[in-house]
Amino acid sequence: MYNQDKKRYGSGRIPYFQKLYRKTQSANNKFLKMFYKVIFTLAKRKKFIELSADTVIGEGLYFGHAYCITINPNAKLGKNINLHKGVTIGQENRGKRKGAPTIGDEVWIGINSTIVGNVTIGNNVLIAPNTYVNCDIPDNSIVFGNPCIIKRSQNATEDYINRKV
Template sequence: MDRNIKSKLYSDLCRYGGDYKKIPKFQKWFRKYQNSKNHLLKFIYKVLFVLDRNKNFIEMSAESKIGEGLYIGHPFAITINPQAIIGRNCNIHKGVTIGQENRGRKKGAPIIGDEVWIGINSTIVGKIFIGNDVLISANSFVNFDVPDHSIVIGNPGKIIPRENATDSYINNKYKDI
């Protein structure tokens, strides 16, 4: 096993408090698939990923770009567009949609920074940038850029600047060794 896969699995393990059993199975297969060099193992990991992903009604590609330290609280009914990019130490909760806009000036998928907490049933769509240290509250709709150190509340979303916006929301942060 190369350092990259060990690092990504370890980073996710840290976010779940060191309890390997708490990491959703599809997330384990996702990390193993993305980092396997062996074609047969890669195929097996992808099949296992798809089977476990579908059990939880997760719409997510095995090719998704997600940084170290991912935490998925209550993994159920989550949609992540394959073109979206998600940074390190992010929390994603039940019912979240990270989607693509198909027309207009925001055509494309979001780029989400590091240490972003995305609350239950929130929707993030379009070619937008979500900065670092951002808290998106439950049931929020975000189709606009969000600067670093902010809280987004509501539908339509309202930005509230706040240093350490995710303090005490993002626990067990993964840090490079």
């Protein structure tokens, strides 16, 4: 995945910690993998990013203002996800939504948005800034508010997704 990202975007356009994340995932040698994991950990701490090297994230990941972002290691993120400052993708530890989110392809998540629990976010979804999501969101939707207000839109993320693969 890392090599595909590098070919698509060039070497200087992806945040350094994200390059290390991809290298950690793609390393076949266990010593090289450990080396990248240590460097990745140092790089992400500098930006206050909580992201496990084992988290499943598809190609085309984009961090807009990559600071103070938390992604639970059990969350699954699809292709062409855009995350912005202050985003939390977290786990719920009790109740009917116990677990971590699954997020589809081409999803734009705005500043300070929170997604928690075993919920599914569909494809082509725009989550507005400061939105709290704790319910399933269907494909082709715009979501805003707390509690979630869901509006159907065929072109929800049109002109929003950066670094599309």
